[in-house]
Amino acid sequence: MSENGAGKQLSRLEYERKARRRSLIIAGLSTTAVVGALVVLVPLAPGWPAVKNSFFNWEIFVRTSPTLLRTFLLDVAIFAWCAPLIAIWALVIAVFRDTRSPALFPFRLFAIIYTDIFRGVPVILVVYLVGFGIPGLGLPRPWNSPYLWGSVALILTYAAYVAEIYRSGIESIHVSQRNAALSLGLSQSDVMRYVVLPQALRRVLPANMNMLIALQKDVALLSFIGPVEIFRQAGVFKSLLANFTPYVVAAVIFLAVTVPATRFADTLISRQNRRRS
Amino acid sequence: MLKSPLIAAAVALLMTVPLAAQAGPECAAGKTISPGKLTIATGNPAYFPWVIDDNPESGEGFEAAVAYATAEAMGFSADQVDWVRAGFDESIQPGAKNFDFNLQQFSITEDREKVVDFSLPYYSSAMAVLVQQPTADAGAVPTIDSLRTLKWGAAAATTAVPMIDVITGSSNSALLYNDGADVVEAMKANQIDAALFDLPTALYVAAVVLDDGVILGQFPADRTENPDNFGMLMQEGNPLKECVDQAIQEITANGVLAGIEAKWLSETTGVPVIQ
Amino acid sequence: MPKLELQAVRKSFGDLQVLRGVDLTVAEGELVCLIGSSGSGKSTLLRTVNLLTPIDDGAILLDGTDISLPDQDPRPIREQIGIVFQSYNLFPHMTALDNVLLAPRRVHREPDSSLLPRARELFVRFGLGDHMHHWPDQLSGGQQQRVAIVRALAMNPGIMLFDEITSALDPELVGEVLGVLAQLKRDGMTMLIATHELSFAAEVADKVCFLHAGVILEEGRPREIFENPKEVRTRSFLERVR
Ligand SMILES: Nc1ncnc2c1ncn2[C@@H]1O[C@H](COP(=O)(O)OP(=O)(O)O)[C@@H](O)[C@H]1O
Ligand SMILES: [Mg+2]
Numbered sequence: 156m157s158e159n160g161a162g163k164q165l166s167r168l169e170y171e172r173k174a175r176r177r178s179l180i181i182a183g184l185s186t187t188a189v190v191g192a193l194v195v196l197v198p199l200a201p202g203w204p205a206v207k208n209s210f211f212n213w214e215i216f217v218r219t220s221p222t223l224l225r226t227f228l229l230d231v232a233i234f235a236w237c238a239p240l241i242a243i244w245a246l247v248i249a250v251f252r253d254t255r256s257p258a259l260f261p262f263r264l265f266a267i268i269y270t271d272i273f274r275g276v277p278v279i280l281v282v283y284l285v286g287f288g289i290p291g292l293g294l295p296r297p298w299n300s301p302y303l304w305g306s307v308a309l310i311l312t313y314a315a316y317v318a319e320i321y322r323s324g325i326e327s328i329h330v331s332q333r334n335a336a337l338s339l340g341l342s343q344s345d346v347m348r349y350v351v352l353p354q355a356l357r358r359v360l361p362a363n364m365n366m367l368i369a370l371q372k373d374v375a376l377l378s379f380i381g382p383v384e385i386f387r388q389a390g391v392f393k394s395l396l397a398n399f400t401p402y403v404v405a406a407v408i409f410l411a412v413t414v415p416a417t418r419f420a421d422t423l424i425s426r427q428n429r430r431r432s
Numbered sequence: 433m434l435k436s437p438l439i440a441a442a443v444a445l446l447m448t449v450p451l452a453a454q455a456g457p458e459c460a461a462g463k464t465i466s467p468g469k470l471t472i473a474t475g476n477p478a479y480f481p482w483v484i485d486d487n488p489e490s491g492e493g494f495e496a497a498v499a500y501a502t503a504e505a506m507g508f509s510a511d512q513v514d515w516v517r518a519g520f521d522e523s524i525q526p527g528a529k530n531f532d533f534n535l536q537q538f539s540i541t542e543d544r545e546k547v548v549d550f551s552l553p554y555y556s557s558a559m560a561v562l563v564q565q566p567t568a569d570a571g572a573v574p575t576i577d578s579l580r581t582l583k584w585g586a587a588a589a590t591t592a593v594p595m596i597d598v599i600t601g602s603s604n605s606a607l608l609y610n611d612g613a614d615v616v617e618a619m620k621a622n623q624i625d626a627a628l629f630d631l632p633t634a635l636y637v638a639a640v641v642l643d644d645g646v647i648l649g650q651f652p653a654d655r656t657e658n659p660d661n662f663g664m665l666m667q668e669g670n671p672l673k674e675c676v677d678q679a680i681q682e683i684t685a686n687g688v689l690a691g692i693e694a695k696w697l698s699e700t701t702g703v704p705v706i707q
Numbered sequence: 708m709p710k711l712e713l714q715a716v717r718k719s720f721g722d723l724q725v726l727r728g729v730d731l732t733v734a735e736g737e738l739v740c741l742i743g744s745s746g747s748g749k750s751t752l753l754r755t756v757n758l759l760t761p762i763d764d765g766a767i768l769l770d771g772t773d774i775s776l777p778d779q780d781p782r783p784i785r786e787q788i789g790i791v792f793q794s795y796n797l798f799p800h801m802t803a804l805d806n807v808l809l810a811p812r813r814v815h816r817e818p819d820s821s822l823l824p825r826a827r828e829l830f831v832r833f834g835l836g837d838h839m840h841h842w843p844d845q846l847s848g849g850q851q852q853r854v855a856i857v858r859a860l861a862m863n864p865g866i867m868l869f870d871e872i873t874s875a876l877d878p879e880l881v882g883e884v885l886g887v888l889a890q891l892k893r894d895g896m897t898m899l900i901a902t903h904e905l906s907f908a909a910e911v912a913d914k915v916c917f918l919h920a921g922v923i924l925e926e927g928r929p930r931e932i933f934e935n936p937k938e939v940r941t942r943s944f945l946e947r948v949r
Contacts, residue, residue, distance in 0.1 A: 205526035209547070287614075290621035301607060301623050335796035335855075338757050339810035339862060340786035349809060353800045378588075381607030381618055387588055391608065394589035397524045397544035 208398075215400040219392045223404050226388040230374045231412075233306060233384070237374070238367060240310050245317035250347065252318065253325055266318070273315035279376050282308040286380035305377035313370055320362045324355030364420035368413050385409075459675035460506050464532050470508040472499050473531035476517035479612065480636050481696050482537060488515045494632070494696035495535050498554050501688050502664075505679035520589050523665050524548055532672055533664040537630060539591040540663040550663030551676045554689065557660045558650040559595055560634035560703060562627045564619060565644035572625070574649025574706040583607070585615050585624035591660055592628035595651070599628075616641050630660060632697050649706040708771045710735045710866055710897045711756065716765035716775075718751055725751045727921030728765070733866065733899050738892050740908040740929070741901040743918035744944060749901035750793075752918065753868045756899070757790045770865070786814060789859030790868040793875050795851040797843040803830075803854045804839040807861045814862070822861075829857045833887055849880030856887055867891065869900040905948060909933050917941050 197203060251259075252266035273281065285308035290299030297303075328351050336350040337343075378387035385405045392401035465471055474495065477486040484492035491500045491510070503513045516531050523534050524547055533551065540550045561579065563572055572578050579599055586592040588608035596606045607624055609615045615627045616637055629637065631650050638645030664680075666673055683689045709732040718726040725748040733739045741749050754760040756767060758774065758781040767775040774784045797806050807826050811817050830839050833853050843851055852872055859867060869888065873881045885907050891898065892911055902908055908915055909929045916926040917938070925938045936942045 202527060209524070209526045287617045287621050287623075290623055291617075293622075296622070299622055301618070331792065331794060331796045332798065334754075334759050335792065336798070336809075337781075338759060338785055338788075338790045339858070340782045340814045341810060342782060342813075345813050349813065350798055354798075357800065378608070379610060379614070381585065381609060381623060383606070383608050387608050390588050391593050393524075394520060395541065395543055395591075395594065397541075397547040399525070 210399045210403055212398055212400040215392075215396055215398050216404055219389070219396075219401045220404050223385050223388055223392075223401060223408060226383060227385040227405075227408050229382060229384040230371070233302070233309075233374045233377060233382075234371050237306050237309050237313070238370060240306075241313045241317055241370070242363075244310060245314040245321055246352075248314060248318035249321035249325060252322055253347070255343075270315045270318055273312050274319065276312075278309070278312050278373055279379060281312050282376050282379055284308070285311065286377070301377070301381040305380050305382065309370065309373060309377070313366060313373075317363060317366055320359045320366065321355065323362075324359035325351055327358060328354050361420065361424050364417070364424075368416060371413060371416075372409065458507075459678065460508070460672060463670075463672040463675065465528075465530070466514070469512050469514050470503050470506065471514045471516055471531045472503070473516045473518040473523070473534035473536075474499075475536040476519065478517075478536065479633065480640070481632050494555070494692060495537075497692045497696065498683075498689065499535060501683045501692060502554075502676065502679045505682045505688075506675050529667045532670075533666045533676055535662070535664045537590075537633075537662050538665045540661045541591065548668050549666040549670055549673050551666065551673065552680045552684075553661035553663050554680055555662040555693065555697075557630040557632065557662060558652045558703075559592060559628055559660055560631040560650040561648040561706065562619075562629055562634045562638055562642075563625060563646050563648050564642060565646055567625045568646045568648060572648060574704050576706070579626065579648075579706070582625040583623075585609060585618050585627045586629075587612050587615055590630075592630075596628055612637065631703065635703075647703050649704045651706055709733060709768075710737070710770065711899065712766075712768040712771075713752075713756070714766040714768070716752070716755060716767060717763045718748075718755060718760065719763055724921055726755070726762070729918070729921070729923055731916060731923055731926075733897060734913075736895045736897055737913045738888075738898045738900065738911055739914045739916060740912040741899060741916050741918055742903070742905070742908065742944075744947075747918045748921060749918055750870050753790065753870050753899065753901055756868060757788050758784060782814070786862055787865045788868060789862060789864035789866070791852070791855050791859055791870065791872050793871045795843075795848070795855045795875070797851055797855055797858070799843050802840050802842055803835065803846065806843070806854060807858045810858070810862050826857075826861060829860055833857055833890070834883070847880060848876045849883045852876065852884050853887055856884075856891075866897040866899065869898065869902070871901050871903060873902070873904060903948065905933065905945070917944065919944070 198207075200206075248266045248269060251262040252270070254260075254263050282305055286301050286304045289304050289307075290301070332350055332354070333346055336346040341349070375384060375386040378384050378390075383391070385408060386402075389401035389405040393399055460470070472488070474483055474488050478488060478493075478495070479486075480493065482493050482495040484490065484496070488496040488499065491497055500510055500513065503510070518529075518531055518534055520536075520538070523529070523538075524544075535554070537557070538544075538550070540553060544550070561574065563582070567582070572582060576599060580601065584596050584600060584606040586596055586606060586608060588610065593606070593608065600606070607618060609618060612629060612633060615624070615629075618624045619627060619642065626648070627634075631647075634647055634650075638647050664676060666676070680689070711731075711733040713729050713731040716726050716729040717724070729752060731739075731752075741752065743749050751760060755762045755775070761777070762775050765775070766773045769784065769787065797803075798809070801809065804826060807829070808819070808822055811822050811826075812819070827836075827839065830836050833856065835850060835853055835857065838846060838850055838854070843854070846854065856867075856872075873884050876884060881904070885904065888898070888900065888907075889911055900908075900912075912929045914926060915929045915932045916923045917932065917936075917940075918924070919938075919940050925932060925936060925941045932941065933945065936945060
């Protein structure tokens, strides 16, 4: 490289660095201005003291946080055992739905009806129906546990959505990939397992990360059938203390988990995209 | 017969201190949310025996009758009373309310008092333990030791929750639900053995809703450290409070309240007391 | 007995009759080039041989056995027939080596100990020794197409089908891929090649077949077809392509 060329290169780098710094400064200033305006203006509203006391009561925040954190562990546990089961059951449904052979048509039909029903019914209704209904048939303890059937309700519902996501991924894999694999003598199931699914699952990772985050929030619906998880505990505090701050605490705890999870998912996805390109 | 020390105190106050202002239209004038009307809130739905058939306008049911009696003592005729529906959350959220007072078995607690105003108590409820026959047959008896072994459930927004903690000695064993109807569902599904309700509600559930409901026992209000006193809930600082309190003092003193209680909540006697 | 024989093969897609009675033979060790304008049915014909497209009528004999009968398991037949497509169709989530090893591992259930040396030898033979562990998207089009050929060869097929395998390549990469075909020809591989590379066909083909209007309109030695076509249609096709 000539000396001249190296100089140019250097000044371009310099220029880019300056431009980057300038845009950072502008972003910082405008953000400060907006946040500052909110911080100054909101407290000027006539109802602010009442709202502050009801939603942002520091004393209640401190008092309820430890218990709420402890009950949040239940949310995490329910999430932790539901997520893998959803992934597996959804895969079964998606593969059923993709079957082509006429002999397997009943499976395909089942998968279609299944996804239609469970995507069409509100989660809370499924939680009630499964969580109260099935134990109501007369199951003995511990098989009538609301933890068990509430989880089943979440798994059934979420699997319907995730199966559709899988299916969109499976269908996005070009038929030439299947043909290439078939032409090598692979069986239909091997084609699915080694060629189609690995690509499809990777492709739908972002959509599934969103489902995971939604699931983490919907775990709270299990509280409707008994389990005292964080939102129920916040509700108990709310009614005992006549104050909404415990809900704010719960929201903060949720955000502390979901925001990093979302960021992590984004990094994963962009790293994967970089490697693919 | 006086139901609780609080009411006794209130009545004593009424009898010794000359009233600054008589309960009546003069007191409430200009203090209600719509002029010349008294707007009262109840639950949606409102349950037996507090309001019969979810129809408070009829005046049938304990709280409906108390509402009309209070209104009358405040100088409002029956057709000057408007009913609205409001839940607990709407009642405690900051901002203007759409009712003058709200009665739906809200228990008066110190913490709640910081955020809202309560009237003087209009009822002191015993808490009652509801089970199904098989649980009773299996040997559950009204002693704390026996109760401690049961699987508990309650409505989450009630003062039953801290009471269960006291009974069982631990905080996380109970299952909690949105309302009494869900508690009953869980009991039918055999997910819980026992539920804690105010006694009138427990009686209703045992008699009407469950096929084999049994009241195992009660914690009488006058023997409990923190009796479950029901008060009418008002916005913090509501100027109407003194008028409502005067009205309640009046119907307590003249026996109207006791009469209403005798009419609608008469079955609460004869339930075994928990040791 | 020819390695491959098509007898009166018919195939329609709805109202569109693509193959209207194709007769074609490929002898053992022979390299047959299939030419014809775009849309004449060359790809369809190759795909019927590989059983990716079922035929409506006629017969396809591989080593004298009809493989076109319905109700037979296509897998053992496909193992014996390698096919390479215009668009490479490598599996993007596997390295070049894993692309090549997938089918022998899954279908033959061979242990890697015997597979790996053979695969490595194939990679080296086709100039890909340094690229075994690359991902498909790290390879040029010519390299990808050669990996696709190695992938098909790894199953030890008795015949190879090539469907315009240089059409998607930049012109400067065509040579390296055609070189592979010439190499295979020297090794004695039986090949049926759909191609637009007429000069290549003229050089290495044992036989050239001109597919037109759903039939093999004319076939013969490359020199006969290219220098002295009997059919008017063949002549006008050649004029258009040249
Ligand atoms: N799966 C299919 N469904 C419908 N039409 C098809 C299908 N495959 C190929 N065709 C049609 O058959 C004709 C021959 O296609 P093709 O075999 O790809 O020709 P070539 O490879 O000679 O260009 C074209 O008109 C094409 O549109
Ligand atoms: Mg083609």
